[in-house]
Amino acid sequence: MAIKSSLRNMALVLTLVCLGASAAVAVIYAVTKDPIEIAKAEKTNKAIKQVVPAFDNNPSEEILNVPADASNPKETNKVYVAKKGGEVVGYAVESTTTKGFGGAFTIMVGFTPNGEVYNTSVISHSETPGLGAKITDGQSHFITQWNGKNLVDGSVKIAVTKDGGDIDAITASTITSRAYCDAMEIAANVFNNIK
Amino acid sequence: MSKFKYLLEGIVKNNPTFVLVLGMCPTLATTTSAMNGMGMGAATMAVLICSNMVISLLAPVIPDKVRIPCYIVVIAAFVTVVQFVMQAFTPALYETLGIFIPLIVVNCIVLGRAEAFANKHSVLESALDGIGIGIGFTIALTCIGLVREVLGNLSAFDHKFASSDGMLVFVLAPGAFLVLGYLMVIFNKIKGKKNA
Numbered sequence: 081m082a083i084k085s086s087l088r089n090m091a092l093v094l095t096l097v098c099l100g101a102s103a104a105v106a107v108i109y110a111v112t113k114d115p116i117e118i119a120k121a122e123k124t125n126k127a128i129k130q131v132v133p134a135f136d137n138n139p140s141e142e143i144l145n146v147p148a149d150a151s152n153p154k155e156t157n158k159v160y161v162a163k164k165g166g167e168v169v170g171y172a173v174e175s176t177t178t179k180g181f182g183g184a185f186t187i188m189v190g191f192t193p194n195g196e197v198y199n200t201s202v203i204s205h206s207e208t209p210g211l212g213a214k215i216t217d218g219q220s221h222f223i224t225q226w227n228g229k230n231l232v233d234g235s236v237k238i239a240v241t242k243d244g245g246d247i248d249a250i251t252a253s254t255i256t257s258r259a260y261c262d263a264m265e266i267a268a269n270v271f272n273n274i275k
Numbered sequence: 276m277s278k279f280k281y282l283l284e285g286i287v288k289n290n291p292t293f294v295l296v297l298g299m300c301p302t303l304a305t306t307t308s309a310m311n312g313m314g315m316g317a318a319t320m321a322v323l324i325c326s327n328m329v330i331s332l333l334a335p336v337i338p339d340k341v342r343i344p345c346y347i348v349v350i351a352a353f354v355t356v357v358q359f360v361m362q363a364f365t366p367a368l369y370e371t372l373g374i375f376i377p378l379i380v381v382n383c384i385v386l387g388r389a390e391a392f393a394n395k396h397s398v399l400e401s402a403l404d405g406i407g408i409g410i411g412f413t414i415a416l417t418c419i420g421l422v423r424e425v426l427g428n429l430s431a432f433d434h435k436f437a438s439s440d441g442m443l444v445f446v447l448a449p450g451a452f453l454v455l456g457y458l459m460v461i462f463n464k465i466k467g468k469k470n471a
Contacts, residue, residue, distance in 0.1 A: 084338065090338050090340060090341045094344060101351070108359050112359040204370055
């Protein structure tokens with residue numbers, strides 16, 4: 081029932097199938113492009129709202145690109161500036177670490193202008209459900225213990241207690257907790273480089 | 276009546292997970308919770324129905340020697356479509372399933388149904404087969420996910436019903452094998468009784 085497998089037929093059919101498939105993908109891409117952008121922006125905005133005090137500007141439009149390591153200015157982190165009545169009330173720093181148990185994970189860290197952590201929020205992660213994934217629980221002690229800590233005046237050692245630091249790790253999720261500390265450290269370095 | 280046979284066959288007699296034992300990679304990896312399993316099943320079902328229909332349409336004009344590349348191109352196109360749609364409308368689910376969405380392309384269920392069923396049957400029959408197999412796969416994944424979530428995390432469909440930790444091993448990889456094995460035994464036991 082299938083047509084003859086001559087070279088001409090095969091080339092023709094494959095070309096047509098590929099053309100058809102790519103056309104379909106192109107159409108769907110065009111249709112879903114905007115909703116995808118919106119979904120991403122919404123997520124970022126939600127995270128910013130969570131981690132900095134109330135603001136009245138649009139932080140997504142006031143983005144600074146700040147390097148975590150001043151000697152390597154090419155690799156920058158995004159810093160969203162939150163302002164109220166023209167005054168800076170906080171900085172939301174996006175920080176990514178590759179030291180997570182399941183690979184890279186990204187958090188949003190909110191700083192008040194003097195370097196205190198206002199709140200933190202996980203943007204994306206691939207930690208183990210039931211173990212490392214507990215970092216997404218914003219009410220847990222692990223997340224709330226950061227709030228109010230000043231990470232830039234040297235009063236806090238950013239490491240889990242097991243490693244001699246000041247941060248209580250999540251039980252059975254030491255690697256994830258360490259990665260979180262790493263991401264916080266990056267965020268603190270970024271914050272130091274803002275000015 | 277006879278057409279519905281195809282639908283039912285996919286759910287029970289040819290259940291892709293418990294009977295055909297196909298597509299084990301996403302089955303084991305994405306069923307850490309009932310929601311994830313269901314999402315994965317639904318995404319696979321969408322791809323399966325579309326690819327089954329298109330392939331049964333195209334089968335008469337595809338030369339035998341290049342049929343596999345043609346099927347894969349069709350399947351890959353639909354997977355990419357599903358990926359875009361999920362990214363746009365269910366970003367949270369898209370993120371949890373991660374790499375396993377693009378990997379639907381190489382899911383042996385999809386290619387297997389194209390090769391074993393769709394290219395020999397009509398569009399309607401292929402669509403019914405896709406729905407049946409898709410539902411069978413979704414049910415299986417949701418069951419595995421639910422059992423793992425209940426035992427490992429003490430929650431069902433993301434609703435926690437106890438505050439303690441549960442048996443974590445069921446959320447981790449070994450738990451996937453254990454739950455899959457036991458559910459397979461139960462499923463085939465019940466199925467065997469009915470047939471006898």
